[in-house]
Amino acid sequence: MAGDEQRFKSAFDSLHAFVYFAPEVDAAFAGVGLRPGRMPYFAGRAAPMGAVGADVVAATFYNFNPEVVARTIPRAWTLATPEQVLDARLEGTDRALTRLLGEHVKSDEVAEAAELAREATAGCRPEGRPLYAGHAGLPWPGEPHLVLWHAVTLLREHRGDGHIAALVLEGIDGLEALVTHSATGRGFFTPAAKLTRGWSDEQWTAAENRLKDRGVLDAEGALTDAGVALRDRLEAATETAARGPWDHLGAERTARLEELxxxxxRRVVDAGAFPEGVFALGRP
Structure with a gap:
């Protein structure tokens, strides 16, 4: 896709990320025994890989504090099997998206977008992409609105796995990814990054100091020229790694899918999919 991270977020990301805020999804997870808090998020995204341990979840999610992951994984699998978690997630997603789209859930636009998005995923490759590969192994839903959600989820995880590969190549760990992304002014505010990803002030400061020693941050914690160049390389590598679906779909159909x-x-956001002040953020 000719575009950047911001374009992906504005066109596609909300059509997946609403599940992390939808009461219908929370209720479905609670119904199979998952505890409120971070457990549904970790278990919900990890379940396509099976009952994996905390180390695997921390490695594939990348920017969460592994200590936080270990508080809920593998305990989640003693409360619900991955299959139960996946069924609950799809059930909750169905109810939430039906509410958010209203009568439009049965529209021609949703059906067309679902068909195009599913076709785009045929251009994704699983090698080196564990979260994408796990999700790609799931059966396709039957209803167009769920096909669309699943396809966008595949595109999102495919893109995210590629971004992590770029971070690894640059020698940037999960916390350093958060710090540098926040420093761009286009990511999380620092307090939100610490809170949502579970990092302490001391851990954050230690990461800043490592980046300062490497010339990525200046004395005030802003990106240096080298830091800006690093982030530019990361975004360019992410875009290159994410091109497969859009090259497969072609420019005309890609533009149509983005438009749809x-x-x-906009409909999902306007219907209240996200709490006030929250929006779907790209990966750091």
Missing amino acids: CRGLS
């Missing part, structure tokens, strides 16, 4: 999904994303 941008309109549907």
Whole structure:
């Protein structure tokens, strides 16, 4: 896709990320025994890989404090099997998306977007992409609105796995990824990054100091020229690694899918999919 991270977020990301805020999804997870808090998030995204341990979840999610992951994984699998978690996630997603789209859930636009998005995923490759590969192994839902959600989820995880590969190549660990992304001014505010990803002030400061020693941050914690160049390389590598689906779909159909999904994303956001002040952020 000719574009950047911001374009992906504005056109597609909300059509996946609403599940992390939808009461219908929370209720479905609670119904199979998952505890409220971070457990549904970790278990919900990790379940396509099976009952994996905390180390695998921390490695594939990348920017969460592994200590935080270990508080809920593998305990989640003693409360619900991965299959139960996946069924609950799809059930909750169905109810949430039906509410958010209203009568439009049965529209021609949703059906067309679902068909195009599913076709785009045929251009994704699983090698070196564990979260994508796990999700790609799941059966496709039957209803168009769920096909669309699943396809966008595949595109999102495919893109995210590629971004992690770029971070690894640059020698940037999960916390350093958060710190540098926050320093761009286009990511989380620092307090939100610490809170949502579970890092302490001391851990954050230690990461800043490592980055200062490497010339990525200046004395005030802002990106140096080298830091800006690093982030530019990361974004360029992410875009290159994410091109497969869009090259497969072609420019004309990609533009049409982006147009459709941008309109549907506006509907989801306008219907209250996200709490006030919260929006779907890209990966750091």
